[in-house]
Amino acid sequence: MIEKALKGNSAYWMWLAFLSAFIAVGAICYLRQFFIGMGLTGMGRDLSWGLYISQFTFLVGVAAGGLMLVLPYYIHNYKVFGRITILGEFLAIAALIMCLMFIMADIGQPLRGLNMILHPTPNSMLFWDMVVLLGYLSLNLICGWVILTAEKKQVKPPKWVYIFVYISIPFAVSIHTVTAMLYCGLPGRHFWLSAITAPRFLASAFAAGPALIVIFCLIMKRVANFDAGKEAINKLTTIIMYAALINAFFVCLEFFVGWYSNIPGHKHALEYLFFGLEHGGHVYNNLVPFMWTSVFLCFGGLLLFGYMKIAKIDNDLLVGLGCLAIFIALWLDKGLGFVFGGLAVNPLNEVTEYYPTANEIGITLGIWAFGFALVTILYKVAIKVEQEVEGH
Amino acid sequence: MDNQRRKFLKMAGATALAGISAPAVVKLTASPALASSAPAGHGAATQDSHAQPAAHGEEAPKGVRLGLLIDMRKLYGKPELMDKAIAACNKVHNIPHYDDRKNEIKWIWKTPFENAFVDQSVYHSSKETKENDFLVLCNHCDEPPCVRVCPTKATFRDEKNGIVAMDYHRCIGCRFCMMGCPYGARSFNWFDPRDNIKEYNPKFPTRMRGVVEKCNFCGERLAEGLEPACLEAIKETGAIVFGDINDPNSEISQVLAKEHTIQRNSSLGTKPSVFYIV
Ligand code: SF4
Ligand code: SF4
Ligand code: SF4
Numbered sequence: 001m002i003e004k005a006l007k008g009n010s011a012y013w014m015w016l017a018f019l020s021a022f023i024a025v026g027a028i029c030y031l032r033q034f035f036i037g038m039g040l041t042g043m044g045r046d047l048s049w050g051l052y053i054s055q056f057t058f059l060v061g062v063a064a065g066g067l068m069l070v071l072p073y074y075i076h077n078y079k080v081f082g083r084i085t086i087l088g089e090f091l092a093i094a095a096l097i098m099c100l101m102f103i104m105a106d107i108g109q110p111l112r113g114l115n116m117i118l119h120p121t122p123n124s125m126l127f128w129d130m131v132v133l134l135g136y137l138s139l140n141l142i143c144g145w146v147i148l149t150a151e152k153k154q155v156k157p158p159k160w161v162y163i164f165v166y167i168s169i170p171f172a173v174s175i176h177t178v179t180a181m182l183y184c185g186l187p188g189r190h191f192w193l194s195a196i197t198a199p200r201f202l203a204s205a206f207a208a209g210p211a212l213i214v215i216f217c218l219i220m221k222r223v224a225n226f227d228a229g230k231e232a233i234n235k236l237t238t239i240i241m242y243a244a245l246i247n248a249f250f251v252c253l254e255f256f257v258g259w260y261s262n263i264p265g266h267k268h269a270l271e272y273l274f275f276g277l278e279h280g281g282h283v284y285n286n287l288v289p290f291m292w293t294s295v296f297l298c299f300g301g302l303l304l305f306g307y308m309k310i311a312k313i314d315n316d317l318l319v320g321l322g323c324l325a326i327f328i329a330l331w332l333d334k335g336l337g338f339v340f341g342g343l344a345v346n347p348l349n350e351v352t353e354y355y356p357t358a359n360e361i362g363i364t365l366g367i368w369a370f371g372f373a374l375v376t377i378l379y380k381v382a383i384k385v386e387q388e389v390e391g392h
Numbered sequence: 393m394d395n396q397r398r399k400f401l402k403m404a405g406a407t408a409l410a411g412i413s414a415p416a417v418v419k420l421t422a423s424p425a426l427a428s429s430a431p432a433g434h435g436a437a438t439q440d441s442h443a444q445p446a447a448h449g450e451e452a453p454k455g456v457r458l459g460l461l462i463d464m465r466k467l468y469g470k471p472e473l474m475d476k477a478i479a480a481c482n483k484v485h486n487i488p489h490y491d492d493r494k495n496e497i498k499w500i501w502k503t504p505f506e507n508a509f510v511d512q513s514v515y516h517s518s519k520e521t522k523e524n525d526f527l528v529l530c531n532h533c534d535e536p537p538c539v540r541v542c543p544t545k546a547t548f549r550d551e552k553n554g555i556v557a558m559d560y561h562r563c564i565g566c567r568f569c570m571m572g573c574p575y576g577a578r579s580f581n582w583f584d585p586r587d588n589i590k591e592y593n594p595k596f597p598t599r600m601r602g603v604v605e606k607c608n609f610c611g612e613r614l615a616e617g618l619e620p621a622c623l624e625a626i627k628e629t630g631a632i633v634f635g636d637i638n639d640p641n642s643e644i645s646q647v648l649a650k651e652h653t654i655q656r657n658s659s660l661g662t663k664p665s666v667f668y669i670v
Binding site for chain 1: 493494495496507528540542545546562563564565567570573574575576579582583584600657661
């Protein structure tokens with residue numbers, strides 16, 4: 001099937017070439033980091049996790065978001081999602097591979113990565129995260145490939161594959177839950193030490209993942225003649241709205257707990273993220289514009305969707321803009337704010353701001369570009385198969 | 393060592409011997425001053441604490457648990473003494489020097505009270521508290537979160553003596569332990585540390601780029617019968633006391649029994665083994 005990725009029009013190749021440029025830059029930046037040291041990043045002793053881990057966290061969410069297609073289709077037999085379920089599975093594959101790349105970019109001794117398997121340590125949440133991520137990746141590879149192959153041959157997928165489909169549902173929840181547990185079980189990290197971290201991660205994942213899928217569907221409608229169907233898109237935007245609202249609700253709860261309890265440790269990170277934190281005569285606020293952009297984009301997207309649904313407006317461009325707004329909002333919230341905010345105040349109550357370096361951003365963009373290229377190729381295969389079958 | 397044997401040693405009143413690989417314990421706990429206290433009483437006391445584990449709502453101590461006590465009263469107004477202790481640690485452990493906070497590596501350092509003891513009030517604190525820095529280092533927690541989170545067991549608690557140690561050859565540099573440690577006790581080698589070691593000590597291994605490091609309670613020195621370098625550097629002041637806090641006859645236990653001490657962030661349940669008299 002993979003040969004389908006090797007045939008495409010010039011736009012397809014231009015797009016892949018464009019991405020390759022970023023991948024090449026990222027690879028060079030990574031080699032520099034590999035040979036010179038992690039000191040090339042903006043991370044430091046006080047703020048020792050940065051852009052890589054935050055992208056990892058966000059992308060685990062994107063991978064888990066595919067659940068919002070798989071679940072209705074396979075459990076509730078919601079036929080409308082029939083054409084796009086495979087997109088959810090393939091997006092999960094690409095996102096998980098990006099996650100693994102970000103982890104490799106983040107660790108100081110990448111060649112020793114296998115120590116996690118050679119010395120399995122069940123008390124470490126990172127060990128479990130690896131287990132569920134690799135598990136979910138394998139499940140999606142199996143399900144996606146087997147189901148697509150069956151579709152190509154125009155036969156029913158073998159029964160056994162459904163077992164893997166059903167197992168993949170709790171796995172999708174588990175990858176993001178365990179990823180949240182990396183953060184929410186650490187004493188002395190007040191912003192993360194919140195039982196609502198995991199539900200909040202899930203809520204934002206269930207908005208961000210589908211939002212990305214809708215954007216891809218709309219793009220493919222224009223460039224690849226692939227129509228997901230109005231009803232499917234409509235249903236997805238409803239799901240995105242609810243999930244984004246629940247995420248916003250959870251964030252508000254964090255504010256309530258912080259301000260009503262008035263416990264400084266519970267307020268610091270939120271103060272730093274949204275208003276600027278005053279400490280020792282200096283105001284630390286480098287993330288404030290990003291967080292407010294996130295708030296406005298999130299509510300902007302929600303209002304747009306709400307208005308379109310009430311006024312029964314149907315416009316691909318508006319739907320795409322709404323999804324993009326919500327996706328960026330959630331990326332700012334989780335892909336930047338959550339990790340950096342939680343680390344700004346260190347355990348000794350010293351404040352450090354984080355500024356990623358050019359080299360670090362280069363690697364990050366390279367991995368994102370690689371992910372987009374992977375999605376492009378996987379989606380191309382999936383669509384070509386579907387179109388071939390329908391053409392018969 | 394298996395529990396049976398440990399128990400036997402305890403009963404025999406020879407707890408100190410349990411730290412076989414750490415003769416310093418023997419030395420510290422069997423110093424002449426302490427040897428005068430009746431050995432029988434020692435055995436009895438250990439047995440007692442076995443018999444009534446719930447007496448103070450604390451668990452019965454098991455085996456050797458090395459601890460360190462800093463009597464800040466002896467260091468107030470004398471930052472140069474603290475610098476001396478810090479320099480001693482840096483020297484024996486080949487700790488690289490970086491000028492910037494970002495890449496800094498430190499095992500023991502000075503910091504104001506409000507940063508060292510974040511859960512203590514500094515409202516109307518005394519002049520001494522306000523004006524002095526405090527020595528901080530890894531607490532060799534009895535319930536160490538850094539060990540709990542490490543995915544490779546590269547950081548682990550040595551059951552023989554309670555030291556939270558590191559295996560630099562196994563560490564993958566994920567820095568999860570730095571997230572877990574609520575004391576900021578750990579440093580990461582962002583660059584090759586070997587380029588920045590001022591005075592190389594061939595007796596202690598240098599680290600490689602990409603791994604985490606921290607105070608090791610001078611495990612390598614204890615094995616040679618020496619005391620921790622920071623203690624030794626300012627020994628004349630008696631400001632630092634080191635020994636087995638599970639042995640009621642050790643010097644540190646006796647100071648602990650007499651003086652009111654505090655620990656850093658004790659509310660987090662990490663059970664630090666470093667104590668302060670302030
Ligand atoms: S102080 Fe930090 S590094 Fe040391 S044992 Fe406790 S948690 Fe681990
Ligand atoms: S950085 Fe090393 S010691 Fe720390 S958690 Fe990772 S593997 Fe363990
Ligand atoms: S006990 Fe040893 S390793 Fe720890 S701070 Fe003192 S000198 Fe350094």
